[in-house]
Amino acid sequence: MLLEEKTINKLERVYRLNLINTITGVKPANLIATRSKDGVDNVAIFSSVIHLGTKPSQIGFIIRPAGENPRDTLYNIEETGFYTMNNISESFIQKAHYTSANLNLNESEFKRMNIDQEMISDFHAPFVKDSAVKFGLKHIESILLPNRCTLVIGEVILIKILDDHINELGEIDLESYDCVGISGLGSYYKLKKLNSFPHVKPDEIPSFE
Template sequence: MNLNKSEIENLERKFRLNLINSITGVKPANLIGTKNKNGQENVAVFSSVVHLGSNPAQLGFILRPQESRETDTFKNIKETEVYTINHIPEKLIKNAHYTSAKVSTEISEFEKMNIQKEYLNDFFAPFVKESPVKIGMILLSIIELPNGCKFVIGNVETLILNDILINDLGQIDLETTKSAGISGLNTYYSLTKLDTFPYVRENEIPEF
């Protein structure tokens, strides 16, 4: 396959959707938990969480255009300015995937998809109990992207994971956590560590 821009645009819609969503490779699989001011909880699967900075600790994720229908995730984050990001463990991928369904606000995906929730550190939004890495976020900014999507940026308020999952350098072993990855919209992968390399300085580059 060797496609130019015009040929990509003329692909059958679903084929193009799946292809372009897959070309970046495996992405992190996360469940984002929110709650509105009336106490109604929501959790939804996302594969767009990215690291933005370490000092201050900031993460971002992308929401689809919200003009025709605002999702509960978007409404709740705008309303309360708090949310959680939770790694999806391999054993929870089916339950997590079905949170992508459009259900009414009155229905909690935690209950509908049998995903256990928990509240930790007096944080307002719910965490996913079975998640090996739980992150409590405070909203910083919502940026409108050129394609109409929303880029949600937040500060890390709290981080919860077992000490045995972190090495002496502060690196999380994602193979040990059994966190899942996503390719495209609906294909899930397990993560296997291949190797670890040092921080690279010019005088330390080996011969290849």
């Protein structure tokens, strides 16, 4: 199959949506949780989380345009300044997936999808209790992109990881807690570690045949 610009733009809407959402491969699966100033907790699934830097420790994610439906996640982040990201494991994929539904503003996905939450220290936003790797962020900036999506940038200020899932180098073993990835809008994949390679230096590159 060869698709060029004119053909791509003429593809049936759902087909094109699925195609473009899957060509980049497997993406990280995270539940992003917030708490409004009124104390209403919100949690939603995102596959657009990206690492931006380590000093300061910055993580970004993309949120789609609100249109006529207000986005609780973005509104709460900009109103309170804090939110959490929680890795998704195989044991609660289905619950996590259904958090993508557009619920009423005052209805919590935690309650509707029966997702257990926990508060850690005095952090403002809730965490997903069953997530093996979770971290709290402080909002730094929201940047409107040309396609009307928003890039939300936050600094990691709290991390909770079970000791069994991290090694002496600080590397998290995603396979050890059945972490999953997303392809497209609703297909989930297991992650299996295949190999580890050292930091690449020009004089240490092997001779490839």
